[in-house]
Amino acid sequence: MGATKSWTRDEVAVRILAGEHLIVFNGHLLRIPSSWLDAHPGGALAILHFVGRDASDEIEAYHLDQTLTLIPRYSVGRVELTDDAWQPLVPPVMSGWVRKPSADGKSTEWFSEAAPQRSAVDTSLSPSSQILLVSKDDNDCHAAPDRAALEPPPTSLSLKVQTNHSQAYKLLHKRIVDAGLYKTPYLTGYGPEVLRYILLGCLSAYAYHHSWFITSSVFLGLMWHQLVFSAHDLGHMGVTHNWAIDRLLSILIADFIGGLSIGWWVENHNIHHIVTNHPSHDPDIEHLPFFAISSAFLSSLWSSYYKRTMWFDRFAKIFVAIQHRLFYIVMLFARFNLYANSYTYLYKKAFDTRRARGGRWAWGLEVIGLAFFWWWFGRVLYGCGSWQTALAYLLVSHAVTSPLHVQIVLSHFSMSTADLGPTESFPHRQLRTTSDVICDESIGFIHGGLHLQVTHHLFPRLPRHNLKRASALVKEFAQEQGLTYAEFGFFDGNAEVIGVLRGVAEQVKLMGKVANVEAKEAIEKRLAQKKFT
The missing domain is CATH 3.10.120.10 (Cytochrome b5-like heme/steroid binding domain)
Structure with a gap:
């Protein structure tokens, strides 16, 4: 320099x-x-x-x-x-x-x-x-930010302490590198996974050939569930560590086989990692009108990612008031939301003349991949014989992937959504907003190794199969720095998330009661005024 x-x-x-x-x-x-x-x-x-x-x-x-x-x-x-x-x-x-x-x-x-x-x-x-961030006032005449806008609000965090966390994180990162944990275990890691993908695909095809359509849909959903873990790694450049090769492989898996845009997912996921659990900036917790994991969302916040206001309107009030009861039902259909986000992203990119590096060929290949997906999956649905069976195949295959969506939200929905400002260090923020899902090592493949979300958030490019070894070092780091390494069992984690959703839902109900009382008092006051006039 x-x-x-x-x-x-x-x-x-x-x-x-x-x-x-x-x-x-x-x-x-x-x-x-x-x-x-x-x-x-x-x-x-x-x-x-x-x-x-x-x-x-x-x-x-x-x-x-x-x-x-x-x-x-x-x-x-x-x-x-x-x-x-x-x-x-x-x-x-x-x-x-x-x-x-x-x-x-x-x-x-x-x-x-x-x-x-x-x-x-x-x-x-x-x-x-x-x-x-909230919707701006139309009367706001400011043409540009001023010096005060760049000045952080008061914070309880010590810049010196946060700097110490950062310096300690650098040493931890060096330990991770020296331990060889960035080396991808192709045979021992991805070897068994590729065999699992092939087995699930073959079982789905075999069942379909024998007209066991629901059984076939279950195995197809399981294959999608497992494949997404590798697409995730490739999106983070955590497999071959070459952007072009990892992107090509991820398009093959995500777009051609899964029908989802890896380009959208990478952009979305990068922001999630950077501003984890920030109500105005993290797209992974911005789910109105269906979910609000913080009372902050009741203020109709602006999303810097989606570039729109997340209105807490009448429709949202109805859903959020019962969100803890709808949670698993919505999760059953979460994959359809991924389709919507994927195709909206690619549509917008079609008119973007300033695409990212490799964006032109990657965009074109993704469009071809999605067309191919709906060609082969459409033929699968058509071959079911009746629209009722095809609908059942569609819904079951997609619902089978829902445990993945539940698992991912467990690591964040129950954690802090407070904004501690730009003083907060990278390791402090990730440990504060992320938790692990504890599970036995023998069934870790069900979670794809991504139940170790804390370590993944600290080292996003780390090959997924090395997260277990790295997490031991991260726990030592957290203890030495006086930071909390949060982890829950799968069932305890679900209980925590449901508790958070119920807490916000009860606030919405309370707001409704207060509004009704205030409306009633206003009507009575008006009637009383008319009576005396």
Whole structure:
């Protein structure tokens, strides 16, 4: 990193307000050009969430070694540290500000897509550091963010302590690397899995050939359930560690065999990992009108990922009030929601002239893959003989995959959704918002090894079959740093999630009762006024 200029915090803030994308990496200031922001394989939001912040841990966790060697070219100098730590700024996107093309199309300008709502109290559920996004006021005439918008709200976290966590995490990462845990166990890990996929596929075809359609649908659903684990690994570049090869393989599995867009999943999942459990930014907990795992959602929050307001309207009130009873029913049909998100993503990308690296060929191959999926799966349904049997085949095959969706939400729905601000370190945030699902090693394959979500969130590129060994090191790290490593049994985890859903549902019911009482009092008051007039 050749640049020698030393940047102060105020100088960085001025440049950010001028529209530059500046992030801190190992004491250096990186200027990310708009051209790379658009071409970033992890999506633009993955970068925007770290403008003005130290992204050292996240960058090293998510990028291959050969990619890290390219980063120095973006350095514009070093930053001035306070007690060996960078005092973070609030990324504009987290206050509702984004850059959009100007009217002449030759430059970009600030655009307010939502209004920041800073917490007026300081509780565990709504800390003083929290910034949520809501629909902006049409009368808001601010043309650009000001200096105050970049200043973090008060936080209970110590920057020094968080820096210590970060430094300890770097040492932990080195231990993981030195232990050889990034080496993919092709034969011992994926060998048995490939055999399992083939067996389930053959059993489904055999049953279908003998007109045992429901049995066939069960085995097909089980194959999809198992295949998604490998698609997940490939999306994280955790198999061959080569972006092009992993993307090709993941398209084959996810699109051609599973009917889902791996491109959508990677973009969605990257953001989930970066801003885990943040109500305004993590798409994996934004499920209105069906679920709300925090009372924050009752304020009709804006989603920076979906670019829309998640309205807590009459429809949402009905569902959220009984969400703890509908949870498993909705999970049975969760795969259909994945279809909707996949196809919406690919449709939008068809009109995106600034696709990420490899986006053009990958997009085209995905479209071909989805067409192929519905060709072969459509023939399967048509061959069932009647629409009733075809419908049953469709529903059963998709419902069989539901335990996967339940498992994934167990690791997050019961954890904290509070925003502790940009001061919070990467390891602190992941341990606070993520938990493991405890299971016997003999049945770990049912969960695909992803029941070890804490370790996976700390080291997303780590081959899934090495998570067990790595988790022992992570537990030592957590104990040494005074951090909580959360883990629940499968049934206890379900109870925790249902408890969270029931808690929010009861708040909705209480709000309804209060509203009814207030409405009744207002009517009585009005009638009394008419009586005396």
